[in-house]
Amino acid sequence: MPLKWYWVLNWQPNAGSTVNSQILNEVTQCVESINGVKEGRWKATLTFYKPMLRDQALSAEFPRDFLGISLPEQPNKYYFILRGHKIVLEADSSIQLIMEKLQSYKSRVALNFEGFQYQLGDFQLRVGKVVPNQSESLRGIVMEVEYLPISSIEKSRQIMEEFVDIWQDAVSKRSLPGHFMHLEPNFSDYGLADHYTSQHTAVQYTHVMAHLIASGQAVQAARN
Amino acid sequence: MECVVQGIIETQYVEALEILLQGLCGVHRERLRVHEICLKSGPNLGFVASEVRLLCDLEQSEPTWTVKHVGGAMRGAGAEQISVLVRSMVESKASKNVLRLFYALGYKLDHELLRVGFTFHFQRGAPITVTVSSINKMLKLHATDEAVPVTPGIQMVEVTAPATSENYNEVVAAVSSFCEYLAPLLHLSKPGVSTGVVPTAAAAAASLMSDGGGTTL
Numbered sequence: 001m002p003l004k005w006y007w008v009l010n011w012q013p014n015a016g017s018t019v020n021s022q023i024l025n026e027v028t029q030c031v032e033s034i035n036g037v038k039e040g041r042w043k044a045t046l047t048f049y050k051p052m053l054r055d056q057a058l059s060a061e062f063p064r065d066f067l068g069i070s071l072p073e074q075p076n077k078y079y080f081i082l083r084g085h086k087i088v089l090e091a092d093s094s095i096q097l098i099m100e101k102l103q104s105y106k107s108r109v110a111l112n113f114e115g116f117q118y119q120l121g122d123f124q125l126r127v128g129k130v131v132p133n134q135s136e137s138l139r140g141i142v143m144e145v146e147y148l149p150i151s152s153i154e155k156s157r158q159i160m161e162e163f164v165d166i167w168q169d170a171v172s173k174r175s176l177p178g179h180f181m182h183l184e185p186n187f188s189d190y191g192l193a194d195h196y197t198s199q200h201t202a203v204q205y206t207h208v209m210a211h212l213i214a215s216g217q218a219v220q221a222a223r224n
Numbered sequence: 225m226e227c228v229v230q231g232i233i234e235t236q237y238v239e240a241l242e243i244l245l246q247g248l249c250g251v252h253r254e255r256l257r258v259h260e261i262c263l264k265s266g267p268n269l270g271f272v273a274s275e276v277r278l279l280c281d282l283e284q285s286e287p288t289w290t291v292k293h294v295g296g297a298m299r300g301a302g303a304e305q306i307s308v309l310v311r312s313m314v315e316s317k318a319s320k321n322v323l324r325l326f327y328a329l330g331y332k333l334d335h336e337l338l339r340v341g342f343t344f345h346f347q348r349g350a351p352i353t354v355t356v357s358s359i360n361k362m363l364k365l366h367a368t369d370e371a372v373p374v375t376p377g378i379q380m381v382e383v384t385a386p387a388t389s390e391n392y393n394e395v396v397a398a399v400s401s402f403c404e405y406l407a408p409l410l411h412l413s414k415p416g417v418s419t420g421v422v423p424t425a426a427a428a429a430a431s432l433m434s435d436g437g438g439t440t441l
Binding site: 051052053054055058061062063066080082085087088089090091092093094095097098101102103104105191199 | 265268269270271272274276291293295312314315316317318319321322324325328329331
């Protein structure tokens with residue numbers, strides 16, 4: 001499959017405001033106002049895993065940032081990430097069954113990133129909400145910007161930044177209480193090269209999640 | 225889930241076995257060189273201890289990794305009646321830092337070994353894989369270039385086939401039927417059931433080597 005360059009943007013609300021479905025609707029309308037053509041739904045799932053320990057007093061010896069991610073563009077794959085160790089792993093979906101059988105780590109909470117995707121020239125956009133699995137409680141808003149022709153991160157950086165400037169300008173005209181942020185992870189820390197892959201996407205989702213937690217938007221969901 | 229039988233054969237008869245397998249399977253053998261790393265959960269991790277195997281295929285130009293979990297065998301009177309082991313087994317391809325990941329999760333190295341030999345993959349009532357290999361141990365950690373045979377002069381033969389809870393009876397029958405063809409050279413049984421080498425192996429091997437497998441054993 002052709003490889004693409006993603007930016008995952010997450011909505012950063014202004015101080016004193018929170019994300020809500022009205023903001024999500026406004027953002028969606030913004031995409032359509034710049035002639036984005038709606039194509040269908042998308043969904044990614046991020047799962048927090050916790051170690052099963054016989055002695056909770058030793059919990060500090062085990063990672064608390066063990067995440068699993070399923071991506072819509074890779075239905076037969078699953079991604080594990082250990083943020084503290086800067087490890088990203090791509091595996092077959094069956095790795096989830098292996099983890100279930102090992103019973104050493106279990107799913108603590110799962111968050112869905114879901115919404116609609118749009119085509120806009122050489123760009124594919126996905127706008128979505130962040131909600132806990134089996135809940136409609138909105139924890140965040142994310143947007144994926146995918147530039148289809150190029151898979152080199154550095155070669156496509158300028159055009160990506162130009163598009164995002166256009167996008168931010170369009171959003172700003174709606175006077176919404178917040179803005180989109182892009183926090184680019186240091187992919188080389190994870191051993192990832194300039195050629196973009198789904199492992200890069202998994203790392204970006206992890207960083208978005210970390211930012212949501214740090215900004216308090218997903219604290220309740222993640223720390224249950 | 226998979227069906228499994230194992231046996232041993234003296235290295236001097238492996239060439240004859242290969243001729244026999246070539247004739248039975250109708251496919252070419254594939255070389256095998258797999259570094260198998262067996263990990264166990266650390267003392268505090270999990271309410272029950274767990275094991276996982278990481279298999280690194282060294283025969284490829286770029287080593288590829290597989291995570292393998294072998295679970296419990298099917299139990300009950302029905303399971304005891306059949307001569308093939310039916311057990312839970314799940315595999316997943318994984319990217320190259322899978323060992324780092326499991327170490328970071330709290331898994332420890334239990335043992336490692338290097339399998340060197342060949343495999344035949346073919347269809348005979350079920351997709352069957354026959355693996356003939358020497359089991360080698362490493363004298364230094366992960367030093368696959370310095371491995372020595374665990375049992376010099378003896379190689380392991382393993383016949384496996386994937387199965388489901390719906391079709392395992394058919395797969396068992398297919399594996400059992402195929403194993404009968406190998407009986408003159410080696411006896412195959414459930415893992416853990418020791419059978420030793422068969423007394424007819426020398427004569428059978430001589431027959432195979434003398435006419436390249438044309439003789440019906």
